[in-house]
Amino acid sequence: MASSGSGWFHRTRRMEFRMIDPESRLDLETSVQNFIRSKRWFSSKGRAIIGVEVEYFVPFHESYHLSIFRFHYADGGSERYFVPFTLMECGDSFISARIAGQVRNLYDATGDPGFVLSLLDIISGSEEIKLPGIVIRGEMNKFATIPAGIERKTRKITAEQSNTSIVIGNMLILKIYRKLIDSDNPDIIIPTMLWQNTDFRNLPMPVGKVELAGQNRILLASLSQYLSGSIDGWSRFVTNLSEGIKSNRSTERLLLLEDAEKLGSLTGRMHMALRSLPTGENHVFSDDMSESMLSGIMENIDDIGHVFSSDSSELTDEMHLMLEELLSRKEQILHSCKKETRKFLGQSLMVVHGDFHLGQVLFSDGSYYAIDFEGEPMRRSGSSFIYSLPYKDIAGMIRSFDYSLAFSSRSEGISLPEENRQDWLDRMTDRYLSSYSSHYQGRIERNLLRVFLTEKSIYELKYELNNRPAWVDIPLEFLSRLEFTR
Secondary structure, three states: OOOOOHHHHHHHHHOOOOOOOHHHHHHHHHHHHHHHHOOOOOOOOOOOEEEEEEEEEEEOOOOEEEEEEEEEEOOOOEEEEEOOEEOOOOOOOEEEEEEOOEEEEEEEHHHOHHHHHHHHHHHHOOOEEEEOOEEEEEEEOOOOOOOOOOOOOEEEOOOOOOOEEEEEOOOEEEEEOOEEOOOOOHHHHHHHHHHHHOOOOOOOOEEEEEEEEOOOEEEEEEEEEOOOOOEEHHHHHHHHHHHHHHOOOOOOOOOOHHHHHHHHHHHHHHHHHHHOOOOOOOOEOOHHHHHHHHHHHHHHHHHHHHHHHHOOOOOOHHHHHHHHHHHHOHHHHHHHHHHHHHHHOOOEOEEOOOOOOHHHEEEEOOEEEEOOOOOOOOOOOOOOOOEEOOHHHHHHHHHHHHHHHHHHHHHOOOOOOHHHHHHHHHHHHHHHHHHHHOOOOOOOOHHHHHHHHHHHHHHHHHHHHHHOHHHOHHHHHHHHHOHHHO
């Protein structure tokens, strides 16, 4: 059901806020837990849930509800998740819950074109929809415009993502956030600041946003320019590598050195722009940050051990042996990392992307563009900016190179010799870092990069155990080759 323009907003403003009854609340909280836990965008699959509560269940249209659920965990933490519901049948993603005394099917509204276009209208009109206790607010960036006569046709992106994205008229893309944070989301703050304060343009123009304003401001959705005809870096790499492997090319001929060079240039110029942002804060790598980094590595290793001991049925015998060997070297890994992190002390930190890899860049008209600045899916911090050393983003991209070749080889059922894969990665890394250094005014030391490569690989291993056990061997094999973990 499509939105009907300004009349829709007038009807919305006259609606009364209806509090859900205790029976409906309990029904919702029970039904939604398994619904959200089963989704790709649920980021805490390894944490024990002790309860789920409805924070918002707000009707703002006869068919739609904006609902936010808070998950409480045994470790004392909690997270908010956003699930807009519609009564309109759309797809097979729904829950059954008692609403106003009647059991109804509530469908995920991100599959309803009418809901998507409603959010577009809220942003384009900078509308403010007032309901008792909360305000739904749309905002357009002053430098942005929505193309006149844009086709009101929507297309949901089906690739695995930590949020939900819908293309509108092949010119705009609406991102609906699933895991919410209280403070300003860096995914909208950073691109807006880059467009306002720098000449870096290798990222889609941020157009506007929708917020829920209650006790806190919560970003629900953002609207950006859509690069028509673009392809994400992961798909570009995997397509080219798979075709090459299928054609029995040597690893020499599988090299994508021009792409590595362009990505190095993108990363270096992005870092120069991020370094210049007027954040009003200065940070250096301190003892506290060193301890935090090491604690994070140790916590991830402990979580890996817990998941491995509780459920490893989907792992092969070889994966079992490799994991056991890695876990036996825990203290050695931590000692090596601690020794190297001491060399970071006093270095200036900068705002970084925080989750930089081939899936977070788009290739269009011969150039790469950076997207998605909100950080890693399992990040628990609600900070508006992610402060680190540039090594964090560099390590993420290098790990993505390795993933792309390993995945492509597996998808074609052709095993590449380990020494050839390592040679391919070394040459791609050399070209990437050389290009990066020619655009970034700062020194990058390879031995210090190893700490971040270790941290990233261990994070990946934890992620794969929780989400894609069949991929566990990819970070495991890389860790087995790292000097820190031998």
